[in-house]
Amino acid sequence: MTIRQFSGGGGGGGTAFAVSAVAASGATQGAAAAITSNVTVIITGGSGTGVILTASLPWCDVRNRSGAVAYIYPPAGEQMEGTAGINLPVALPSGSNVIVARDTSPTNPTWRT
Numbered sequence: 001m002t003i004r005q006f007s008g009g010g011g012g013g014g015t016a017f018a019v020s021a022v023a024a025s026g027a028t029q030g031a032a033a034a035i036t037s038n039v040t041v042i043i044t045g046g047s048g049t050g051v052i053l054t055a056s057l058p059w060c061d062v063r064n065r066s067g068a069v070a071y072i073y074p075p076a077g078e079q080m081e082g083t084a085g086i087n088l089p090v091a092l093p094s095g096s097n098v099i100v101a102r103d104t105s106p107t108n109p110t111w112r113t
Contacts, residue, residue: 024049024066029073029087035060042066042092050089053078053100053111063097072098074111081112 018037024045025033032052033045042051042064050071053060055078064070071089074080080090080100086108092098100111 022051024051024068024070026050029076029089032071032073032089035062039063042070045070053102055102055109057102059099059101061097061099062092064092064094067094069093072100074109078102078109078111081110 017039019039019041020037021041021043022033022035024042025031027048027050029052032050035051035053035057038057038059039061040051040063042062043066045066045068047068048071050073051062052073053075055075062072070092072080072092073089074087077086079086080088083090098113100113103110103112
């Protein structure tokens with residue numbers, strides 16, 4: 001599935017972004033399901049399972065439709081804004097979404113909301 005983001009001006013241009021569906025898995029950063037596209041919908045997953053961001057994506061829109069709280073992990077050695085340290089996840093309640101962007105200016109890259 002593909003969506004398009006159009007700029008103003010009516011020129012019809014735009015950038016296509018892939019949308020992927022993923023099942024949250026694993027209860028640790030190493031076992032979490034990989035996010036591979038800028039727009040990701042978590043469609044299934046048990047409580048405490050998660051997904052992990054990919055450093056090659058500069059931003060990601062994560063939507064949780066799994067029916068359970070899902071955890072979003074940063075790539076290894078990185079940090080999620082608002083967490084107490086490197087490699088720790090943030091919780092995303094079911095029915096919620098968050099847009100995160102990778103900030104490479106700190107010593108350890110940080111994903112900001």
